[in-house]
Amino acid sequence: xxxxxxxxxxxxxxxxxxxxxxxxxxxxxxxxxxxxxxxxxxxxxxxxxxxxxxxxxxxxxxxxxxxxxxxxxxxxxxxxxxxxxxxxxxxxxxxxxxxxxxxxxxxxxxxxxxxxxxxxxxxxxxxxxxxxxxxxxxxxxxxxxxxxxxxxxxxxxxxxxxxxxxxxxxxxxxxxxxxxxxxxxxxxxxxxxxxxxxxxxxxxxxxxxxxxxxxxxxxxxxxxxxxxxxxxxxxxxxxxxxxx
Numbered sequence: 001x002x003x004x005x006x007x008x009x010x011x012x013x014x015x016x017x018x019x020x021x022x023x024x025x026x027x028x029x030x031x032x033x034x035x036x037x038x039x040x041x042x043x044x045x046x047x048x049x050x051x052x053x054x055x056x057x058x059x060x061x062x063x064x065x066x067x068x069x070x071x072x073x074x075x076x077x078x079x080x081x082x083x084x085x086x087x088x089x090x091x092x093x094x095x096x097x098x099x100x101x102x103x104x105x106x107x108x109x110x111x112x113x114x115x116x117x118x119x120x121x122x123x124x125x126x127x128x129x130x131x132x133x134x135x136x137x138x139x140x141x142x143x144x145x146x147x148x149x150x151x152x153x154x155x156x157x158x159x160x161x162x163x164x165x166x167x168x169x170x171x172x173x174x175x176x177x178x179x180x181x182x183x184x185x186x187x188x189x190x191x192x193x194x195x196x197x198x199x200x201x202x203x204x205x206x207x208x209x210x211x212x213x214x215x216x217x218x219x220x221x222x223x224x225x226x227x228x229x230x231x232x233x234x235x236x237x238x239x240x241x242x243x244x
Contacts, residue, residue: 016131016164017115019142020097020157020202033198034084036098036183038076040194045069048184049077051124058184061118061126071194079120080199083177087201092174093165097202098183100156102147103193113141113186115158115197119173120180127179128171130164141188159202 039047047070048055048063054070054077055063070077082090090096098117102110118129135142148155160168173179183197 016161017117017133017158018161019133019135020159033086033099033200034080035075035196035198036078036080036181037185038071038073038194038196039069039185039187040071040190041069042191044186044188045190045195046184046186047077048182049079050118050182050184051079051120051126051180056184058116058118058129058182061120061129061182063182063184076194076196079180079182081122081177082174082179082181082199085199085201087203089177090174090199090201091177093160093169095201095203096165096168096174097157097159097200098181099198099200100158100185101196101198102144102156102187103195104147104190105192107147108191109143109145109189110147110195111141111143111188112156113188115183115185117160118182118184119168119171120182121172122176122178122180124180128168128173130160130168133158157200157202 037047037049039045046056046065047067048058048065049070050058050061050063052062054067054072056065056067056069057063082096086099098115100112100115102112104110112133114132116130116132119127121127133142142156144156159165168174181199185195185197187195
């Protein structure tokens with residue numbers, strides 16, 4: 001029921017980094033997509049990647065704190081240029097997005113407590129940092145009752161809110177496809193494999209290129225089936241009343 005309630009809320013509008021789509025993408029394992037950050041720990045995990053290095057928290061484009069939860073193996077954590085986004089180069093704030101790829105046992109629940117992105121020029125000049133995210137009016141973070149298990153699937157797309165898009169554009173964040181993107185994130189209720197975040201052109205549509213494709217989320221299919229059943233039931237009732 002919690003999953004149904006969450007999905008029925010539609011687009012979250014209370015944060016400055018906003019959830020825009022609980023869509024399931026396949027073919028998104030490490031190395032197949034432009035991964036910015038990968039973190040792993042039990043119960044709580046936190047990490048950051050910026051131009052000057054790794055840490056746990058992003059402050060004015062600089063990562064501070066421990067980087068113990070940050071995974072640094074091949075293709076796991078690195079700044080990504082806007083030109084490398086899955087689905088094609090990002091050329092404007094409206095096409096900027098990142099995907100949260102949760103890797104929970106049996107597709108179990110997880111909470112993305114915070115996420116912030118930072119933009120740099122290709123030579124490292126700090127341009128802009130977003131504020132955090134808030135998926136509900138009463139509490140921070142985004143709780144996902146159901147996730148896609150495994151690193152090859154991902155399903156939660158985030159973009160900048162309209163005010164953040166305006167501010168980031170004015171700061172020059174999208175002035176060049178060579179500009180770099182860093183990210184910090186905090187996750188709770190984590191278990192199993194690592195969680196990762198990758199760069200996406202949010203206007204690319206259902207086919208993201210490089211073997212990445214979007215398929216309906218199981219919970220979305222369920223909701224669609226319920227909707228069709230309600231419509232059908234209403235039609236039967238109308239016909240029944242008309243015949244009386």
